[in-house]
Amino acid sequence: MLRLLEQFIFRHLTPLSIRWLPAPEIGRASGLAARVYRQLDLEFMTVPPITLHHLNPQLMAGVWSACRESLVAGPDRAMKEMIAVAVSQSNQCPYCVQAHTSMLLGADDRAALDAVTSSTSTNDALENLATWASATGRKASLHSGPQPFTKRQAPAFMATAVLFHYINRMVNIFLDETMMPVVGNVPVVGEQAFRIFSSVTSGRIVRIDVRQGVFLTESPAMRLPEAFAWATDDPSVAGGLLRFADAILSAAGESVDAEVQELVKKQVTAWEGESPGIGKGWLDDAVQALPERQRSQARLSLLAAMASWAVDAGEMESCRRAGLDDRTLLETAAWGAYLAAERIAGWMREGTKGT
DSSP states (O other), X not given: OHHHHHHHIIIIIGGGGBOSSOOOOGGGOOHHHHHHHHHHHHHSOOOHHHHTTTXXXXXXXXXXXXXXXXXXXXXXXXXXXXXXXXXXXXXXXXXXXXXXXXXXHHHTXXXXXXXXHOTTOOOHHHHHHHHHHHHTTOGGGOOSSBOSSOTTTHHXXXXXXXXXXXXXXXXXXHBOSSSSOEETTEESSOHHHHHHHHHHHHHHHTTOOOOTTOOXXXXXXXXXXXXXXXXXXXXXXXXXXXXXXXXXXXXXXXXXXXXXXXXXXXXXXXXXXXXXXXXXXXXXXXXXXXXXXXXXHHHHHHHHHHOGGGOOHHHHHHHHHTTOOHHHHHHHHHHHHHHHXXXXXXXXXXXSBOO
């Protein structure tokens, strides 16, 4: 009975938190989308941070592959959930903080939970890991020194951090601030009931034994981007990141104007994680060189990369007036968020010594 309730909530209620894009019709899906939903249902949960990508099933599969092989499959689940929480806190993503704090509660790992939620933690190793994860989003915050994990753990831990720099940005843009479904400012499920449900569900999910390297798509022809070279010691993690990168770049090739790509790449290449600050004067200046018809798309991708919290109704309306449909909106934001994640992946290794 609980499993049926869980499926109902994740398939029909939590998609109500998606904004700007249509919700997925999970029960009517076919082909690759249906296979993604099936694997999510068996190994994790059919959650909006993944399913909001449904307008491009290849992209949804790529994001899920990266998530599955970094966070979900393999050992050290509680430590990886802790990394997810720490990165999400640094990116001010309340939805992901709530979701993955719930996972830590479900894992019943008090030490890992305290390392990211309490000032009284006494586990230096976990505190060091949480501090590292929190610092990954800004190049200047990373310093030379031993990494707080082993060589075996490095690919999955680093990939989890990179993944959540992407996921946080997409969630900040396209989802409400809480996992709790809300319609007309009224919670569909009572807060206490939802908290209990989340705790029980999370406890089941984090104990699922997920085998690494079970992919839903073939390995693409492209090579793993150099920024992710640290993942090659774990073929499953590398395979997930490769499919993620290929799906994003393929989508951008179809949806993002070449001139927009050139300008945005130049901006993100020079970015080192610093906040652009209050206001959007920096954004106005950045896109000024483009023709008017391309500026909205460039603004959305730059915001997705560097200030996802600042995407608002005005930006979305501007994109609509410029002719961007639902899928183009999704792919434009996903590409910008990916560029930031790839940039972070590159400097994560630069700022630390190998173990």
